[in-house]
Amino acid sequence: MSGFIFKRILWAVVVMWAVATLVFFMLRIVPGDPLAAMLFDAGDPAAAEELRKKFGLDQPVYVQYAKWFGRLLMGDMGNSIYGSRIEVSRVIREALPRTLSLTGLSFLIALVIAVPAGLISALKRHSALDHAVTLVAFLGLSMPDFWIAILLIITFASGLHWLPAIGYVPLSEGLWPWFSHLILPSIAIGTPFAAIMARMIRSSMLEVLRTEYMQVARSKGLFKLRLVMVHAFPNALIPVVTVMGIALALLMAGTIVVENVFAIKGLGRVLIQGILDRDYPIVQGAILVVSFIFVFANLLVDVLYTVIDPRIRYD
Amino acid sequence: MAVMETTEGVPPEQTQRWAWLRFIARDKKALVGMIVLAVLTLAAILAPFLTPYDPNAQDFAMIGAPSWAHPLGTDDLGRDLLSRLIHGGRISLFVGTSTVLMALLVGVVLGVSAGYYGGWLDTIIMRYIDLQWAFPNFIIAVYLVAVFGAGLSNVIVAISLAFVDDFARIARGMVLTIKEEQYIAAARTLGASDNRIMWRHILPNAAAPIIVQATVSVSYAILAEAGLSFLGLGVRSDTPTWGLILADSRSFISRAWWLGFFPGLFIMVTVLSINFLGDALRDLFDVRETKDLGAH
Numbered sequence: 022m023s024g025f026i027f028k029r030i031l032w033a034v035v036v037m038w039a040v041a042t043l044v045f046f047m048l049r050i051v052p053g054d055p056l057a058a059m060l061f062d063a064g065d066p067a068a069a070e071e072l073r074k075k076f077g078l079d080q081p082v083y084v085q086y087a088k089w090f091g092r093l094l095m096g097d098m099g100n101s102i103y104g105s106r107i108e109v110s111r112v113i114r115e116a117l118p119r120t121l122s123l124t125g126l127s128f129l130i131a132l133v134i135a136v137p138a139g140l141i142s143a144l145k146r147h148s149a150l151d152h153a154v155t156l157v158a159f160l161g162l163s164m165p166d167f168w169i170a171i172l173l174i175i176t177f178a179s180g181l182h183w184l185p186a187i188g189y190v191p192l193s194e195g196l197w198p199w200f201s202h203l204i205l206p207s208i209a210i211g212t213p214f215a216a217i218m219a220r221m222i223r224s225s226m227l228e229v230l231r232t233e234y235m236q237v238a239r240s241k242g243l244f245k246l247r248l249v250m251v252h253a254f255p256n257a258l259i260p261v262v263t264v265m266g267i268a269l270a271l272l273m274a275g276t277i278v279v280e281n282v283f284a285i286k287g288l289g290r291v292l293i294q295g296i297l298d299r300d301y302p303i304v305q306g307a308i309l310v311v312s313f314i315f316v317f318a319n320l321l322v323d324v325l326y327t328v329i330d331p332r333i334r335y336d
Numbered sequence: 337m338a339v340m341e342t343t344e345g346v347p348p349e350q351t352q353r354w355a356w357l358r359f360i361a362r363d364k365k366a367l368v369g370m371i372v373l374a375v376l377t378l379a380a381i382l383a384p385f386l387t388p389y390d391p392n393a394q395d396f397a398m399i400g401a402p403s404w405a406h407p408l409g410t411d412d413l414g415r416d417l418l419s420r421l422i423h424g425g426r427i428s429l430f431v432g433t434s435t436v437l438m439a440l441l442v443g444v445v446l447g448v449s450a451g452y453y454g455g456w457l458d459t460i461i462m463r464y465i466d467l468q469w470a471f472p473n474f475i476i477a478v479y480l481v482a483v484f485g486a487g488l489s490n491v492i493v494a495i496s497l498a499f500v501d502d503f504a505r506i507a508r509g510m511v512l513t514i515k516e517e518q519y520i521a522a523a524r525t526l527g528a529s530d531n532r533i534m535w536r537h538i539l540p541n542a543a544a545p546i547i548v549q550a551t552v553s554v555s556y557a558i559l560a561e562a563g564l565s566f567l568g569l570g571v572r573s574d575t576p577t578w579g580l581i582l583a584d585s586r587s588f589i590s591r592a593w594w595l596g597f598f599p600g601l602f603i604m605v606t607v608l609s610i611n612f613l614g615d616a617l618r619d620l621f622d623v624r625e626t627k628d629l630g631a632h
Contacts, residue, residue: 036467036470039467040467044479047483048482048483159608159611159612160604160608162607162611163555163604163607163608163611164600164603164604164607165559165562165563165566165579165600165603165604165607167562167563167566167579167582168582168596168599168600168603168604171582171585171586171589171596171600172596172597172600174589174596175589175590175593175596175597178590179589179590186590270471270472270475271472273472273475274472274474274475277475277478278474278563278566278567281566281567282586292478292482293478293567293568293569295482296478296481296482296486296569297568297569304482308479308482311475312471315470315471315472315475316470319470
């Protein structure tokens with residue numbers, strides 16, 4: 022198992038290096054790079070030359086790459102090319118807690134909806150309740166998260182005035198202000214995720230309920246709730262965990278879009294604003310950090326999988 | 337040879353050709369999906385003749401609630417929402433299908449070649465595919481737009497590339513099992529070339545899961561286009577697309593719910609119909625769940 026984990030970590034490192042390298046070269050190959058515009062803005066050739074030197078653009082690409090990569094390893098992602106030339110790492114340090122709060126809360130909300138829904142529809146198979154869960158899950162999968170976000174704002178913010186429509190308040194300013202700003206975006210992000218989880222828990226539960234050991238347990242007359250919670254449910258979770266990596270990725274993707282609806286300056290907002298402004302150090306930094314979260318989450322899930330299911334052996 | 341010819345192209349195949357239609361007609365959800373999609377497609381094609389107003393025509397009935405004159409209301413510039421949404425369907429459906437076709441083409445060629453030839457070609461192709469697999473398609477599309485820049489053609493390229501890995505993986509997996517079959521060995525003995533074996537013998541037998549994936553992917557591609565347009569990374573702002581209409585409405589939703597409601601409804605109904613159809617096809621071909629996640 023440790024061999025597998027080691028290989029998995031190695032692959033994660035390779036993926037991160039590949040992403041970093043691709044990002045570096047692609048942003049330099051494409052036409053219309055923002056620095057060219059900046060050099061043009063500088064007007065006279067002497068000033069342009071100075072800027073070119075300052076950003077190291079007078080050196081060959083591989084030297085630029087080596088320097089850039091070296092600085093990246095030290096955590097230096099450069100500076101924004103606009104305004105106050107704020108450090109990219111600072112922008113990301115400020116954005117990260119927002120994105121993580123949002124992703125974490127949407128994960129919890131989705132689980133709270135999906136687990137009971139999936140369990141009930143598996144236990145009451147073919148009942149009206151089961152059909153309702155299936156239909157709602159289909160709807161949840163088909164609704165764009167940004168639309169759910171808008172519907173929630175229309176209903177709970179501008180309609181009922183129960184919750185704030187936009188913005189973010191850090192946890193240090195109190196639990197309720199923090200929570201009240203995050204709850205609507207979290208529901209918007211968590212809904213498609215909940216739909217998928219409910220469907221998976223349902224089909225996985227149905228499979229477990231059909232197995233021999235469940236039949237034996239049932240024939241021994243075990244109490245039904247105990248049967249489900251102690252024997253069936255933990256086993257049904259194993260296949261659910263396998264897709265957890267992809268599911269978490271889905272949550273992150275949702276966060277990136279939905280942050281933009283609620284004007285929460287998390288990683289998604291930073292990334293999209295960076296793209297719109299063609300502020301490529303910001304774009305580069307945001308892509309790297311978002312990618313790192315994906316790779317790390319997938320790694321974690323794979324390792325977790327070998328721990329919870331001892332039958333799994335990787336060679 | 338004479339025996340083979342008589343067993344090959346006779347009635348059973350012809351009756352089977354319409355079997356899927358009958359299957360879908362029996363599945364209520366799939367039938368609803370088919371009808372809705374047919375209506376939407378027709379409406380998109382005939383948009384200029386169908387819509388009561390020009391999608392960009394402005395008048396003084398600004399932010400008007402749904403009425404007889406404007407069934408879905410008007411936006412901040414007095415443009416008819418229904419006309420804009422029907423026209424928007426053209427882009428959404430076009431992007432949804434064209435991107436999946438391109439992704440399918442590239443993905444299947446990569447996957448089939450990787451699976452068939454194996455060796456270093458397989459290693460190179462699959463290492464790249466694994467790399468892309470680590471990220472959701474929508475994120476890949478955002479990354480690519482970050483590099484290429486916004487705009488319709490860039491969005492199409494970005495979404496197509498983002499979906500390539502799904503098709504490559506499925507095609508490769510199918511090839512790996514099929515190429516061990518006896519009829520492939522037989523074809524090879526008869527002197528069939530690699531190309532002929534790959535595209536005439538293996539591919540038709542690998543079609544079912546690829547078709548199911550393609551159907552599901554269209555819905556994700558439509559969501560991806562809407563998402564990119566919504567974020568301002570999509571097509572230019574004078575072209576109405578569902579995502580863009582929704583994005584434009586954001587400042588007005590507190591006083592005009594219809595501007596926030598109907599564009600999303602169009603997206604949802606389309607995606608839902610495709611999902612219904614995809615589900616039925618999955619049952620029909622008996623394909624296990626394909627990559628149903630992460631494509632958002």
